[in-house]
Amino acid sequence: MGVADNIKKIREIFDVTQRELADIAGVTENAVSKWENGYAEPRMGAVEKIAACYGLKKRHIIEDGGMDMIDPLTKRPKQEISYPPGAIIPSPPRKAYAPLLGRVHAGDAKMPEILEDNISLPYEVWDRHREGYFLEVEGNCMSRVYPEGSFIFVDRRMEPKNGSIAVVSIDGDDYVMRRLYRGANTMILSPDSWDDSYEDIVITGDDGRIVKFEGVVVWFQAGKEME
Template identity: 35%
Template sequence: MTIADNIKKLRKQYDLSQKELAEIAHVTDKAVSSWEKGNSEPRMGAIQRMADHFGILKSSIIEENGMDNLINIHNHQPLPPGTVATKSASMKVPIYGYISAGIPFEMISTDNYKEVPAPIAKDYPNAFLLQIEGDSMNKLFPSGTYALIDPCLEVNNGEIAAVNVNGYEATLKRFFKLSNGIALEPESYNPEHSVQFFDCRKGECEDIRVLGKLVWHMAPFNIRY
């Protein structure tokens, strides 16, 4: 079974039209038609979006007979023969705005929603999405990535968190609470980014608030692999 066969089988098992699958993969319905005819193959970004949406491994789409041996990515167990998740495999999560992966800046409310895999949304029912802008975390997340933030989880030293600075600005960094202050550490290929330190002895920690812990992320649909 080729990639073309896998995509066709996946679409039919979900009872989706080519247009509906195209919306999930962020491509045109003509592209899906071309995939199923074997005239072209999807880019890795489109494969990743389909796998994320349906809660399956990319190999289920790429490998020969992949659809015959479906593995659920959330518990790594085989799915029942002949079945995949239903259309409710995704759930809408609110997007609260943008967050800097560089210099902290004001979050902007967008009043929008984005679909994430249902098991993820159910595991973190109070979580919200922030879209990353900037390059200070680009070793891990390209600009445009959606970061799922859970405000109910404790953030331990060294974990990645969304942090509110100066009451209205926000940034995504590795968080460290030290004896004399708070450090926000980047993960960047850009040498201009360095650790930001806030000295509590000087009152610099008073306006810093942890918004939540990063629990999941999704790359932007237009990223090229």
Template identity: 30%
Template sequence: MSIGENIKKLRELHNLSQKELGEIAGVSDKAVSTWEKNEKSPRMGAIQKIADHFGILKSDIIENKNIVSTINEPQQTYGSDSVPMPLLGSIAAGVPIEMIPVKEMINVPREIADMYPDAFLVKVSGDSMNKVIPSGALALIDPTEEIKNGDIAAVSVNGYDATLKRFYKFQDGITLEPESYNPNITTQFFSSKEQEYNPIHLKGKLVWYMAPLDIKF
């Protein structure tokens, strides 16, 4: 079977529309239509996104074979070059990390996982650190790493979900500094006195981040 036929069969097996598959691959439904008609061939990046989403190999899509038999075969979801790590939900103050529900497991390069075996992923929301890490990215947070002045940390303020900020601790308080292109986002300072009723909880240090599989360029 051709690449287009394999993509169409894969889409139909999962009861997806061309628009839904396009969202997975980061393209329009018209692009998916041209693939399935064999008018154009998808780029390798799009094929990789589709393969990652369905837990199959890229070669399963591009090689001349029936995708149905591939789907029905047991798949090795996590290859030798990647390791599954937990993507956590809300990480609010006072909630132990081990009690936070795991939303799903996400593959990260084995080299990274080996360096930070106790780390977890969170999805970045908002533009307060978009000079460094874009909204929608998956940030790897290590709760065991020492957080020093100038490090980017997941910080929970007064019980709210953790936010990523550059952290500075001074004798009279703590500063949380954004790195944003949005001029409306400003530095926050919490004095030692203020922290008695507005506590700061450090959840871990940002050690790495990756783009989500469904990111659009």
């Protein structure tokens, strides 16, 4: 593996574009393209900037097989990694993407704000819930499990069980995320919050209200990890 392959491996491991790597190295995007295609090699100043940014040694960039010494999971030199006896080493994660459809209020029921974006998640999660979608959490009524600003991944095909955290629409307009409990004639949408001012939403068969399940929360991504 020469310089060209090392540069490609850096972009793969650290998930950066040619433009982003060019900004780090202080060169043009075209220069990075030439490095990767073997038409040119980075000057030492660019090598030093890249190495400093990612905690690498210059040899990891300029020597044959340099990036083979970097563990793709920890992004550290392999010889520096020490695992405890019996540890099961995870495979490097694959990414998938699901649509961010809006914001759901973790508080009083309200109409969700519609968004158009995509959020990354582990491939294995997406593969089990391929029709899933993301919602961004507003409010704190579920703060014990899903803090405000986090992204919840919702499987619309799953039927909620007692105790499941579900997204429901009420009367066709208002959406809310709560922990759901059902009896013979009663549905309780219960908060799970550090703030004890939130109360249960109790709906009985005599209320004449229409409740539609929009899915069960199966995974979440903390908002600050997306920055």
